[in-house]
Amino acid sequence: MATLLEIEGLKTQFFTSAGTVKAVDGVSYTVEQGETVAVVGESGCGKSVTALSILRLIPWPPGRIIDGHIRFDNKDLLSLDEESMREIRGRDIGMIFQEPMTSLNPVLSIGLQLTETLVTHLAITQEAAQRRAVELLEMVGISEPNRRLKQYPHHLSGGMRQRVMIAIALSCEPKLIIADEPTTALDVTIQAQILELMKDLTRKLNVAMIIITHNLGVVARYADRVNVMYAGKIIESGSANDIYHDPKHPYTLALLKSIPRMDQARQAKLDPVEGQPPDLTKLDDGCAFRPRCRYAIDRCNADFPLLEQVGEGHFSACWEKDKLDTTLAEAS
Amino acid sequence: MTPSVEPAVRDDSQYRGTHSEEILVDVKDLRMYFPVTEGAIISRVVAEVKAVDGVSFFIRRGETLGLVGESGCGKTTTGRCIIRLENPTDGKIVFHGQDLTELSQKQLIEARQKIQIIFQDPYSSLNPRMTIGDIIGEPMQVHGIIPDPVKRNNRVRELLTVCGLEVGFADRYPHEMSGGQRQRVGIARALAMDPEFIICDEAVSALDVSIQAQVINLLEDLREEYGLTYLFIAHDLSVVRHICHRVAVMYLGHMVELAECDVLFDNPMHPYTQALLEAVPIPDPDVEHDREHKIIKGEIPSPINPPSGCVFHPRCPLAVGGCKTEVPDFREVEPGHWVACTEV
Numbered sequence A: 001m002a003t004l005l006e007i008e009g010l011k012t013q014f015f016t017s018a019g020t021v022k023a024v025d026g027v028s029y030t031v032e033q034g035e036t037v038a039v040v041g042e043s044g045c046g047k048s049v050t051a052l053s054i055l056r057l058i059p060w061p062p063g064r065i066i067d068g069h070i071r072f073d074n075k076d077l078l079s080l081d082e083e084s085m086r087e088i089r090g091r092d093i094g095m096i097f098q099e100p101m102t103s104l105n106p107v108l109s110i111g112l113q114l115t116e117t118l119v120t121h122l123a124i125t126q127e128a129a130q131r132r133a134v135e136l137l138e139m140v141g142i143s144e145p146n147r148r149l150k151q152y153p154h155h156l157s158g159g160m161r162q163r164v165m166i167a168i169a170l171s172c173e174p175k176l177i178i179a180d181e182p183t184t185a186l187d188v189t190i191q192a193q194i195l196e197l198m199k200d201l202t203r204k205l206n207v208a209m210i211i212i213t214h215n216l217g218v219v220a221r222y223a224d225r226v227n228v229m230y231a232g233k234i235i236e237s238g239s240a241n242d243i244y245h246d247p248k249h250p251y252t253l254a255l256l257k258s259i260p261r262m263d264q265a266r267q268a269k270l271d272p273v274e275g276q277p278p279d280l281t282k283l284d285d286g287c288a289f290r291p292r293c294r295y296a297i298d299r300c301n302a303d304f305p306l307l308e309q310v311g312e313g314h315f316s317a318c319w320e321k322d323k324l325d326t327t328l329a330e331a332s
Numbered sequence B: 001m002t003p004s005v006e007p008a009v010r011d012d013s014q015y016r017g018t019h020s021e022e023i024l025v026d027v028k029d030l031r032m033y034f035p036v037t038e039g040a041i042i043s044r045v046v047a048e049v050k051a052v053d054g055v056s057f058f059i060r061r062g063e064t065l066g067l068v069g070e071s072g073c074g075k076t077t078t079g080r081c082i083i084r085l086e087n088p089t090d091g092k093i094v095f096h097g098q099d100l101t102e103l104s105q106k107q108l109i110e111a112r113q114k115i116q117i118i119f120q121d122p123y124s125s126l127n128p129r130m131t132i133g134d135i136i137g138e139p140m141q142v143h144g145i146i147p148d149p150v151k152r153n154n155r156v157r158e159l160l161t162v163c164g165l166e167v168g169f170a171d172r173y174p175h176e177m178s179g180g181q182r183q184r185v186g187i188a189r190a191l192a193m194d195p196e197f198i199i200c201d202e203a204v205s206a207l208d209v210s211i212q213a214q215v216i217n218l219l220e221d222l223r224e225e226y227g228l229t230y231l232f233i234a235h236d237l238s239v240v241r242h243i244c245h246r247v248a249v250m251y252l253g254h255m256v257e258l259a260e261c262d263v264l265f266d267n268p269m270h271p272y273t274q275a276l277l278e279a280v281p282i283p284d285p286d287v288e289h290d291r292e293h294k295i296i297k298g299e300i301p302s303p304i305n306p307p308s309g310c311v312f313h314p315r316c317p318l319a320v321g322g323c324k325t326e327v328p329d330f331r332e333v334e335p336g337h338w339v340a341c342t343e344v
């Protein structure tokens, strides 16, 4: 497999009246062609800002990418002019967001939104675009595509709108899809339908996908590799198996201990980490997780541990990574 | 690969806590139809939304009953009817042997103190201009439970502590707190009335997993400590399996299945319950890898014009001719296990 996307040392900050928000603070990861990479972590840890940085959609003011490199398909995205960047967005990189209602234009018909993308990026005739739009809707499992093309977003259910978003994201045969919480707003049976559809289509068309979610079940079902973020940094990275069965960072371990299992009878009380994530305007040089960490040592106050290899393709940013007790604690 | 994150296996019964056999809440054939109107000036009723359409269940004292089902199936409406925030179209709600639907306004206010509700969005349910202390203290003042301001203040501080918040939060405002902290305030406010029964409507749904786990543990501790009874409305089935004694599943205004928690999850009988459990991804790649993903087709129909017969029949893999016309009884197929399906 060849590397499609390579992010290195990415830093994105927001300069607000409350201080500088270090939303993304030195993130590096790669995505291979055709691979599904998950980014997980709790609210506010910088998942969406990382995705928006790849697309160069950080609003200035107040936000700005202040450091790092992003290589996509042998292009240096951070040095492209806006015109070339626009071409990449929507053509080479498709996007699917949490709430399709906000990303679809409410006053334009579904058909117009689909054909617009096709005509802009592929320079094909209106007629050809129309035919392709019908094909795309069929591909994402929407019945009566000809009728649907004339409808407006509010005529469709949440699940249908997300299918339309997928159709738009795939319309120009992208190499990468960035899906930010694509099913969070949907019911579980509809979520399963949409994720299955995304999986089938990305496999069939060999499209790579970055899926951003806080649902660890979704990650277990669909991701090849997983990046766990905390306070603007990736703190652990590895295959889904590594992350779930052999976690090497106290935060990953804490996450796994916080979620009850639906497939097993209850064993004991949950064992969550105390406290809450830090304020991203008040980060220091130490490890951001240390105030909540059961393994913290003095060194964690002064030095942020870099990601180090702990196994093949498995990395952890923790000084005490070899000392973790990975059995779930007994109920007190 | 064998999992190394191995939970310590224990007899689980003691962890959910015990409950009595006394029935505290008894809901009988509850119906809530909302009128759908048309016309801005002279509005007329053109249809009805059958949000809850003949639902029956009971909750024992000290028990947590889970109420699950997808968006729009009527969970919140059921909860709002019990606490009489809605005026049910039909049915009985017996609390402590009293039918709440027959009480006068004055009697109702009294009965309602013992029933509290905690909402999903802790932000919109807290008045942004009041301090946390006033938010928690207000119901005690309004209902004259603790008229003395000094004593009331002490009680507020006590409640904050019980809910795991610093007493200093009493002087702060909702916007200065995180989502998890605001949810604790919502719980503290519900506890201020010294309730017996709390309806938790998606009370932990908006929280991140580590904070969610903290609040789940708090709810469990309070249940033990004060002998509380919960109706736990949620769409996250793993949380429901963890916290509930029994679980009820709704679909399009109807109850489709109700059973002991582990029975329901290990041996679901209704095809909808089966589909619902099948759809939930398990946070374990090995399990997911070995699982056959049978994905149910179609979407949830509108409650304005629900399917005839069994409301689930258009999506049901087991449907037979009779399902189109015949509304299945909610019957007890095994002791304590009710299912509304003719084909099981």
Ligand SMILES: Nc1ncnc2c1ncn2[C@@H]1O[C@H](COP(=O)(O)OP(=O)(O)OP(=O)(O)O)[C@@H](O)[C@H]1O
Pocket (backbone or CB within 6 Å): A014, A016, A021, A023, A041, A042, A043, A044, A045, A046, A047, A048, A049, A050, A059, A062, A063, A214, A280
């Ligand atoms: N426009 C903005 N101005 C100021 N701060 C911002 C802005 N956008 C994002 N941030 C901050 O950047 C941080 C990272 O936000 P981000 O949206 O990436 O989080 P996330 O991991 O996607 O969370 P969620 O799971 O809630 O979507 C947060 O602390 C957020 O408050």
Ligand SMILES: Nc1ncnc2c1ncn2[C@@H]1O[C@H](COP(=O)(O)OP(=O)(O)OP(=O)(O)O)[C@@H](O)[C@H]1O
Pocket (backbone or CB within 6 Å): B034, B035, B049, B050, B051, B069, B070, B071, B072, B073, B074, B075, B076, B077, B078, B235, B303
């Ligand atoms: N005041 C109302 N007027 C008209 N229809 C209503 C009203 N309240 C609820 N409904 C409808 O009743 C049905 C049941 O709604 P309810 O809020 O009880 O569902 P729910 O199971 O709580 O869903 P969710 O999981 O989305 O919270 C829905 O179709 C809803 O649109």
Ligand SMILES: [Mg+2]
Pocket (backbone or CB within 6 Å): A047, A048, A049, A180
């Ligand atoms: Mg986000």
Ligand SMILES: [Mg+2]
Pocket (backbone or CB within 6 Å): B075, B076, B077
């Ligand atoms: Mg609801």
